Amino acid sequence: MKFRIIIFFFILFSSLSRAQNIKILNKVTKEPVFGVAIYNVDKSKSAVSNFRGEADLDEFTDSEIIYFKHLSHVLKSLTKQQIKSNKVYLESNTQGLEQIVISASKFRQNKKDIPQKILSIDANQIQFANPQTSADLLENSGQVYIQKSQLGGGSPMIRGFSTNRLLITVDGVRMNNAIFRGGNLQNVISIDPFAIENAEVTLGAGSVIYGSDAIGGVMSFYTKKPKLSYTKSLLFNGNTQVRYASASQEKTGHFDFNLGYEKWALATSVSYNSFDDLFMGSHGPDDYLRPEFALATTTGDVIISNDNPLVQKYTGYDQLNLMQKVHFEPYEDLSFDFGLYYTTTSDIPRYDRLIRYKGETLRSAEWSYGPQNWFMSNFQVTKLSSKSNLYDKIKATLAYQNFQESRYDRDFQSSTRNVREEAVDAYSFNLDLEKRISPKTQFFYGAEYVFNKVKSIGAEEDIVNNTATKTVSRYPNGASWQSAAIYSSIKYKPNPKFVFQSGLRFNYVGSEADFTENNMYLNLPFDTSRNESEALTGTAGISWSPNQTIQWKLNASSAFRAPNIDDVGKVFDSEPGSVVVPNEHLRPEYAYGGEIGLKLNFNDLLVFDMSTYYTYLDNALVRRDFTLNGESEIVYDGELSNVQAIQNASKAWIYGYEIGMKLAISNHLKFTSQYSIIGGTEVEGNIEVPIRHVAPNFGNSHLIWSSNNLKFDLFANYNGSISYNQLAPSEIEKDYIYALDTNGNPYSPSWYTLNFRTQYQVNKSISIMASLENITDQRYKTYSSGIAAAGRNLILTLKYSI
Template sequence: MKGFYIFTFFFVTSVLLQAQNIKVLNSVTKEPLFGVAIYNVDKSKSEITNFLGEASLSKFTDTEIIYLKHLSHVLKQITKQKLAGSNRVYLESNTQGLEEIVISASKFEQSKRDIPQKIISIGSESIQFVNPQTSADLLESSGQVYIQKSQLGGGSPMIRGFSTNRLLISVDGVRMNNAIFRGGNLQNVISIDPLSIQNTEVTLGAGSIIYGSDAIGGVMSFYTQIPRVSNTDSLLFKANTIVRYATASDEKTSHFDFNLGYKKWAFLTNVSYSDFGDLRMGSHGPTEYLRPEFALVTSTGDVIIENNDPRVQKVTGYNQLNVMQKAHYEPSETLSFDLGLFYTTTSDFSRYDRLIRYKKGVLRSAEWNYGPQNWFMSNLQVTKLSSNSNLYDKIKATVAYQNFQESRRDRDFNASIRNLRDEAVDAYSFNLDFEKKLSLNSAFFYGVEYIYNKVMSYGEEEDISTNTIIPTVSRYPNGSSWQSAAVYSSIKYKPNAKFVFQSGLRYNYVISNADFTENNQYLNLPFDTAHNESGALTGTAGIRWSPNSILQWKLNASSAFRAPNIDDIGKVFDSAPGAVVVPNNNLKPEYAYGGELGLKLDFNTKLVLDMSTYYTYLDNALVRRDFTLNGETEIMYDGELSTVQAIQNASKAWIYGFEVGLKMEFTKHLQLTSQYSVIGGTEEEGAVEVPVRHAAPNFGNTHLVYSNNKVKFDLFANYNNELSYYQLAPTEIEKGYIYAKDANGNPYSPSWYTLNFRTQYQISDSTIITASLENITDQRYKTYSSGIAAAGRNFILSLKYSL
């Protein structure tokens, strides 16, 4: 018995000692929380967690109430007695606007209210409720990202007057932009499975300090689901399955994911498959958008078929498969390893805007298809925490490999030659990021980055009458490379809760190499190789000042850049009917200089007004302009005499805008939100100034949302202003076939609106049903610059079952 009492004494003592030392973590990310204030009711006893989220509770009694308070998390109450031997306490992030946590601003967690720039956050609950078909649709739901679509399998974001290769996309902190990201509309964002995303952050404005080249107009950061370890000795198993159907495109989507969590290991598998039919447009709108006929390839030749329902956009259907596999290993509380594998593939899908072009009264193309768009990524991230290192408190090392594959297949109506062009990019990247708390008031972030891209490109002509294939000019110089090396640093100084100052610098050095030997047998360029080197120093400085609980001011100034890539210096393609873009080896980086002023008025969360205005000056802008090749202004390309053009540092641009957001809480369950963006801008074209191509029309949305424990309703409107003929950029006027016609017969982009209703009901703890009726009034419209008309009246039904 004596031994039993001794054993019991030591067991109880060890449990109590363990309970006296706790570790405070974020409930979602499981990251330790630094600076959590721990105190009792009268605040006579207090502690603060260290860099590892650790603190001692020895000064507190077993039964007294202990409060845990952190700026960006919900206040929590505990007692040592209720801990029952556990030494881990989880705090929930406060998702009420200013208190959100964001990662993209420094690659480490920060409170959103501390960031001088404007960042949109879309969490997992919002993603589940929005129920987007693609990640482009997810971005559009924010009301602050404008989406252009050239086809159903598309979605090219526009942010504050910038688009495509002037915006940066990252997945789990890995840069997705590669050496052939182009200035034309870019559809790569659809490779990201929206059903795998845990949260998305969109930085409005420059992000070159952290992300380097291309991050001029904004950064779209997608963070996918994280494998969860088990906090007990039992296996943690969680699984979800989702099925969805949409009427406008006859969409059929199925998805499943499951998590296997052990004490130190966790695995997550995620698979989605979508099949889309031809998209049906609305009944009320411009007749120019209708599809009265389409080309059909038959065994006896090409024929024009009358479309028995002109609202159906033939042929736009396609299918897509997304697979994600993740593994997490946590050998200790201060060290973790994360491996992610991603694979996306599509079927062939038509580029719809090219299929509706006419030439001499007849459809120009019999075929214009993108081949399967394939994307593979593997990334390994190692995270180390330390409370005694002089160099860092957190360090993240990320190494990634990506492979991009895309192709184009086009043939003119009744032509025997089919043009085949295939591209692939191998992209390697390495990032080393550090965070160091210099004091309770300041933090230092710094890191290094290296990127290497290898481009493979092939061109062929297939004679369908003889089934013979011969080589021809490729889209890019085969074997070309693009590499970037950078070092960056930023500092945050927060002397008190009212004021934050952040500033940073980045130096980038970019090298491009291209060999045109293969293509010169077709183009006869005045050079065989191109070697481009450029260095860029960019900086940012911003403040956040909250003089009282109502007002919050934000002021930010920044510079950003985009270095010429292989698409700029080496591309050969038909930019428009009768025009061909050729290589140019004499390019420099373009620079953007901008400022932003923001004001938020928060009347005790009952009424919140969020306003911001910005201005950006783009210098040495890389734009497509007329060019000469060996003194010639026209050359033969794909059998057609075409005007010669090239990417050149031939312009400047001035872009400005104003954004306003409103949130009004009528009751705990009913609230109104609204967002509206005004964008304008001009650029130089020769001796005149013309509208900027990617400045979207003024647009916005308004939502009336009711929610309680099990049900949620959202009645909302999306709306978009007109862009008249005189407000269209010249390159858009060239594409008049995608636009409506005004009273004078000139192309223009009409205004439009949609009324929509969405609801979600939690049938049980394991089952959720989501239903939407979009475009209730069946409007026929196109988002600006889009080749394909948007969906007409669309009923979407989704069912989610969880284990």
């Protein structure tokens, strides 16, 4: 009997020893790789790694070749006999997503080869930063400055440029449309940070690849791509996430899941955010406090004393984000992608307008943006290998977008509510190709066509009688804007140390507008407008690494922004007592710039990344005083207003310096720091004045400790001041959003925050993230912002993955 028991345990032990449970890890980070497809030559045997990177190879024989395939790693083949210590290491084909970029040419390139400075933000960084919106995601990079007029906002500033001088793309599709304005824009918050796989920010001009608007930079967002199983087995994974933030009483829920088959995959993402009124900090300028607010009652508008002046009434809003993507890959080098994206918000109170006074009384009883809706559908075909003489790689993208926005306002104790509603239908087609001419030379080229159609209405509502009458619309209803372009770029890499890249783009832009309806109210000297312009832009640069320690980058470029419908045909109140009217005589503005970068890498233990840049903006499109039929003032929304218009009336000079540092103190502890210095002036009349969107000096420093399941980040954000004499004239006019200096003049004070965040992986399914922001409870506003930033803010997040 004892002999039989011994034989039984011997057989059991032998069978267990033959079973092979392996762990698949990233070769560089040593982190487990989830969702690796494991199969033999004919795919008759297969397995998929779990969240710990583990897989069972028991059904494979010792001698047969086993393939390990993952979307973001290089395909690897081994036999069981070749696997050492039950671990398989895969090399990332994105090199950590910090070395490979897409936005520079629409195809994957080594980041080291690009003459321009490009920031890369990957999914792990996004998850750890845990941003409320995509604007906050950009701000966490430390090199993009964010302005906010309200809680539901976030207008990026890059190297002294913002709004319609910056370009936003989502999965390669241009988001900028015909009514992107020179005033602060909130469209970036329509992009769900939970759905983003990685983001790239090109610092500086990008007109050769992206055309009009890409003067100061390009923000490229790439959403999560459906993952295939590459086997006959189903690959299923999903995530559920809930978040709470104390400063705004934020309540956020999110879920996503992936269904992956051998050739088909689907990815679904849903997010919902609910924000209450935002609390500001306790220590700072009293000018930011909210002592009272207007309230509409059944008997009329009244002024209510705010029980807690730290509460910014009214700022809360809700947002819903949906995404559905389908991926079909019949062959390894051919794929089809289809995506649907939809974002909607509740009404968003515009806080900076609600705190304006007219004399001793609040000016507005109501001022809100209506729901901000964005819908996009895109279809993309990509072929990554071809024997054609014309191309090796080709990508075609067809997209449709619909933008809907509105705004309504009513003066205190007025019965008239002013309503403006806008919608834009945007169609686009892109064709991008790559051809390797020789082992040292690559050629990129393509074409683009964009067409926008604008709908716009204006109305005055009588809230007492519940009636509405038509009035002047913000834009000429039915206006159209279109752009057609061809571009080419060449990359010459004679050796691993030196790369030269250069490119050209020719662009035609045209717009048409009919002002007949608005002329019932404005009496413009023209009924129709047709604006056409052509632009030729170019870039040239080098990347040179004489040794492992030093890398030099040098780049020169030109960029342009053609007038859009917002420039040519807008009618709106730019500020109290001023109204902007249409101007059909506009030409493109051009930017000419240069950049020098130096990176010093001492064995990855200490890294310095420095760059300096200079940009000259010619024929700048700016808002200036104007006359309409010889009159410098007209009545608009019941108020006598100074007439202004967008004009080619300025020149600007912008310059700056950026320095970053990374220090690996130990295997688990590192220190990083980033600082940006920006300056510039523009011509107004015959004098040079500060530029509106030049941010103050700003930066951050992080002390990060991480182990297998735990990560800590103690960090500081800091921001310089802008004195009264350094404020742009248009900012001085908005004194109600600024603190007052000892002379009673508006200025933007310096500020800092101390912050702490942590992430703990409880097990393979559960992770917890917690942050305590603005620990010292500072009361501050980022430059040009109408709303004060959050005070001390506790953020708790729970994530469950399957």
